[in-house]
Amino acid sequence: MEFSVVISYFPRLLDGAWVTFQLVLLSIVLGAIFALPIALARISSSPLVRVFPFLYIFFFRGTPLLVQIFLVYYGASQFEVVKESIFWPILREPFWCAIIAFTLNTSAYTAEIFRGAIQAIPVGEVEACKVVGMTRVQMYRRILLPRAFGIVLPAYGNEIILMLKGSALASTITLLDLTGMARTIIARTYTPIEIFLAAGVIYLVISMVIIAIFKQVEKRQNRYLGPINVKVPDKG
Amino acid sequence: MIDLHGFGDQLLQGAIITVELAFASLVVGLILGLLGASAKLSSIKVLQWIANAYTTIIRGIPELLTVLIIYFGATSVLMSVASLFGYDEYIEIGAFTAGVTALGLTFGAYATEVFRGALQSIPKGQHEAATAMGMGKVRKFYRIILPQVWRMALPGLGNLFLVLLKDTALVSVVGLDDIMRKANIAVSTTKEPFLFYSAAACMYLILTIVSMVAVHYMEQKASRGIKRA
Numbered sequence: 318m319e320f321s322v323v324i325s326y327f328p329r330l331l332d333g334a335w336v337t338f339q340l341v342l343l344s345i346v347l348g349a350i351f352a353l354p355i356a357l358a359r360i361s362s363s364p365l366v367r368v369f370p371f372l373y374i375f376f377f378r379g380t381p382l383l384v385q386i387f388l389v390y391y392g393a394s395q396f397e398v399v400k401e402s403i404f405w406p407i408l409r410e411p412f413w414c415a416i417i418a419f420t421l422n423t424s425a426y427t428a429e430i431f432r433g434a435i436q437a438i439p440v441g442e443v444e445a446c447k448v449v450g451m452t453r454v455q456m457y458r459r460i461l462l463p464r465a466f467g468i469v470l471p472a473y474g475n476e477i478i479l480m481l482k483g484s485a486l487a488s489t490i491t492l493l494d495l496t497g498m499a500r501t502i503i504a505r506t507y508t509p510i511e512i513f514l515a516a517g518v519i520y521l522v523i524s525m526v527i528i529a530i531f532k533q534v535e536k537r538q539n540r541y542l543g544p545i546n547v548k549v550p551d552k553g
Numbered sequence: 554m555i556d557l558h559g560f561g562d563q564l565l566q567g568a569i570i571t572v573e574l575a576f577a578s579l580v581v582g583l584i585l586g587l588l589g590a591s592a593k594l595s596s597i598k599v600l601q602w603i604a605n606a607y608t609t610i611i612r613g614i615p616e617l618l619t620v621l622i623i624y625f626g627a628t629s630v631l632m633s634v635a636s637l638f639g640y641d642e643y644i645e646i647g648a649f650t651a652g653v654t655a656l657g658l659t660f661g662a663y664a665t666e667v668f669r670g671a672l673q674s675i676p677k678g679q680h681e682a683a684t685a686m687g688m689g690k691v692r693k694f695y696r697i698i699l700p701q702v703w704r705m706a707l708p709g710l711g712n713l714f715l716v717l718l719k720d721t722a723l724v725s726v727v728g729l730d731d732i733m734r735k736a737n738i739a740v741s742t743t744k745e746p747f748l749f750y751s752a753a754a755c756m757y758l759i760l761t762i763v764s765m766v767a768v769h770y771m772e773q774k775a776s777r778g779i780k781r782a
Contacts, residue, residue, distance in 0.1 A: 375758075380754040381723075381733070383723060383726075383733060384733065387746065388754065392751070395746050482614070482616060483615070485615035496618055503625070509626050513625070520613060520618065521614060
């Protein structure tokens with residue numbers, strides 16, 4: 318074991334971690350934005366509307382992320398139409414291909430989480446909304462979505478960590494994320510264990526930070542569920 | 554009909570490797586999961602500590618990295634251990650062995666939590682009743698505890714198996730001839746990436762559907778003693 322390699326290449330690993338961070342952040346933000354309409358369509362009462370999000374979610378949850386990345390990065394280039402279109406400058410870049418694949422993937426998982434949260438809200442609350450005369454939009458904006466946000470948090474935190482781990486696949490399409498950078502360094506130094514372990518530790522630290530952040534947000538969002546702190550005045 | 558340029562049978566061979574890898578990892582993972590759960594629930598502090606470290610580390614680092622560490626790392630570890638015993642030949646572990654080890658470790662870490670939840674959900678009275686009937690520890694475990702744990706754990710394990718099935722694709726990165734690598738080979742000769750990766754996606758979808766149906770039947774069989782009102 319030669320851990321001096323880790324020290325000398327640590328700045329490069331951090332460069333990789335920065336790419337990983339950008340990948341994860343962009344795809345979870347975009348993924349959450351796409352997920353909401355998908356989730357709402359998924360719980361629609363019309364079977365015709367329901368079937369599309371169902372198929373979308375089924376495809377992206379039923380196939381490996383690796384296949385999805387390859388389909389976007391290599392698959393798109395099979396068609397001349399794509400190569401001549403205005404999207405080619407984006408689809409040519411491995412970074413944006415990874416973002417597209419991750420966004421589509423995480424939006425399918427997130428949509429299922431959102432759907433579960435919206436459906437977990439007790440019927441009584443929906444009825445209460447209707448009784449006080451709220452419109453559908455008002456009901457979602459005022460009651461259902463804020464309530465769902467609190468319910469969703471633990472599962473959504475897990476999804477972000479899964480995305481962080483999934484982002485390692487970006488290294489298979491030549492991106493120098495944390496895993497990709499580790500592989501590049503190893504190709505030069507030939508010290509697989511040391512560098513991979515260092516990369517693993519960085520991933521662990523990032524997950525722990527995410528977990529800690531979510532604990533705080535959860536505490537804040539669900540503070541009405543916590544123990545009640547009422548100050549009882551001293552008996553004089 | 555879709556023309557796979559004669560690579561159809563190659564893809565099917567890949568599917569067989571994928572299924573073999575998934576089942577081998579499942580067996581390793583189930584054993585690790587049961588051991589991990591028992592360690593977490595044991596009263597010995599060291600065992601708890603080891604199990605906690607195992608699940609935290611494995612669940613916190615990417616599966617791809619686990620595969621790479623095992624594939625590239627295990628070789629040098631094995632060689633340095635072997636050289637202590639005076640064996641200096643080159644040792645190499647295959648992609649399949651590395652895949653089973655890495656995916657089994659991953660499955661085991663998640664299964665530990667599933668089994669722990671299931672073990673804890675069994676009422677204390679069941680343990681006491683079994684002991685009162687005069688059953689020994691081992692007999693109590695496989696007659697009373699395990700069948701109930703199995704029923705409780707099946708939905709969670711089913712989900713984990715679906716994740717495992719998709720993770721098998723990662724082992725293609727270190728050169729195992731599974732569906733994914735066969736698709737890569739086909740792409741490099743035919744230059745039709747969209748076609749072959751879509752075909753690969755369909756094969757994974759079919760495997761997913763088959764597993765979902767199988768898990769559903771196993772769940773029904775496991776809970777046949779429980780009547781729904």
